[in-house]
Amino acid sequence: MNLEKVVFSFFMILALTLNFGFFYGDVGNPDHHNIYELFAVIVINLIATVLKFGDRSQLGAMLLATSLVAVAQLISASVVWTFAVHIQESGMTPTVMATIVSLSGGALLANIISVILLMMEAAMLRH
């Protein structure tokens, strides 16, 4: 067992599960989507991205790309949140919530791809 692989897989899967947790629920209902969960998703995704830095292989490049996509989507979601609550002061309306949740849905898709790639890599390894 390789500790590096454990840590690596842990963060990638955690990124996916947290992302799913935030995404799950009624799209327009702010009560179904926790801000702390979004924060956690962003942090874990950032960590997963940095862990993927510096891998020269084709698979490594694709993994990095999926993570970058997820981070971009999630950061847009948090910017939308900040904009709605602090700058426009329109408050958390169902429309804004729906935008944020759908953005995180995109990130979820990227994370799913990422985990599928991870599984493929594991399957290709011969023991």
Added chain:
Amino acid sequence: MNMVTLIILRRMRVPFLLLIGVYSITILGMVLIPGVDDQGNTWHMGFFHAFYFVSFTATTIGFGEIPYALTEAQRLWALVTVYSTVIAWFYALGKILGLIQDKAFRNAVATNKFKNDIKAMHQPFYLICGFGETGKAVVNSLTEEHYRAVVVEKDEKNLNQLNLDELKEYVPSIVGNASEPDMLELAGIRHKMCQGVIAVTASDETNLKIAISSKLLHPEIKVACRSEFKDVEDNMLSFGTDHIVNPFESFADIFSMLIHSPSLYLIYDWLTGAPNTILSEPIYLNKGPWILCGYGRFGRELYKHLKARNIPTVIIDPDKSLKEEFDEKGEDSPFILGTGTDHKTLNRAGIVTASGIIAGSDNDSNNLSIIMTALDINPNVFVIARQNKWNNHILYSSFGKQNKAPEDPITCLIMHPREIIARKIRAYFLAPLLNNFLSLARQQDNEWSNITVSRLSAIVGDSRPHVWSVRLEQSSAPTITQALTYGRSIKISHLTQDPGNRLSKLRCVPLLLIRDKKELLLPDDELELEKGDEILFCGTYDVKNNMHWTLNVMRSLNYVMSFEDEPESYVWRLFYYLRNKSERRNNR
């Protein structure tokens, strides 16, 4: 992925992870710990404010306790924030600075820059392998005429000098072993602008490897090599190396030119040394025997030429086995054992009556000693010295100048390998016809050389010469080819007329004309040109630019041929046409 970004990403992984970790914990803490707003109500900092607060704290900017003054609990957490984030930042900065100073990283940056430089080359360039003394001279002579060069050199110390020297063009360079094909590939041997490879490292073996790899990687490319040993040379020739320069053979050639006709030597020196030489005064050699000190690779080459011209020669060398070998061959010249650094040996060799002495050992101190002793006994002797190390340049050049006015004729000739190789290579790549000219000129007698020297010095003499060739083809001389298709007769004298003022002549001399592989030495001014002719000119640099007008602009050609200017735009053509028409009507 780019090597540089790859290294950065890999090395910065830990600092980035640390920063993300510290940031997320402190932000979360700030959000969770309750605060009090200005009305005394309980207030929770949002993620937005928390991120703002941590960001300016971490970077030690510190805007203060905003938007509301912090409670004691928040201050406690702010302390944790300050220490943890600032330390994390310093750690990350330290890593970045360390990375910049890292040797591997610097190499990667240099390689990357070199790669980009090569990719961005849009002018023809030459690839020079080895930046020793010879390499420097070659690069200098190429950049002097605004040709681009790329340098691969093994020793970083030599390359550092490249940046200090003030070259006229930017020369991309890299530290590396040029005998490795990867290195040549990196240096752009397959680049479409790469004109030739010049292998002038100190080792024959390396030059051989470079030549082979170059011919395999890019068969059409021209390869010039330095080689000091015959067997390596033969090997190089066997796979089609285009030009091989052996410094000893080349110098022997120059020497034979000198003993054949001193004027011819002057022409050679002046034309190949371009653009840094001025035409020197003629040399006079006394008739009489020569003394050859040192019968090594250098001495043997010179002896061949002396023998061929039936000039009596005395050889001095300390090596007994060489004497035996010499006697076995049945040579009849006297061979004296000794170094030639003392009066006794030189007197025995007959220095008093000798016309010239050659100090040709591979030891600079001995050579200098030979020359000084010889000049002490016979101040009129002509000296030829082999200089082995470039550092001793000052010592050698002082011989030519001592107790003499600058206009006095040369009484010594010093063989610097670097200079000879650089000149040969320069002539080969930049003025290929020059070698044809010189070999033709060698078949002429001394009389011819004397006349040529006086003609050259009359026209271009006291200024720095420039040698260039003109090919009468659509691409290089569009006006001439067009005019020739019209059936006009164009003479060489038209080319040498000043397109700025046709009454005056450009200061240049046509040296050689090649037509259908036939060579014509010093073509006559009245010779009519044909398509495909190639002409070698010698003149000043601005003359070359002036001639460009005649070759490329129809109006200039018409002008020097005293045709009337033809209108070029539609309106003027129409106007001329109408005017001519009405004139014709009036004439009728």
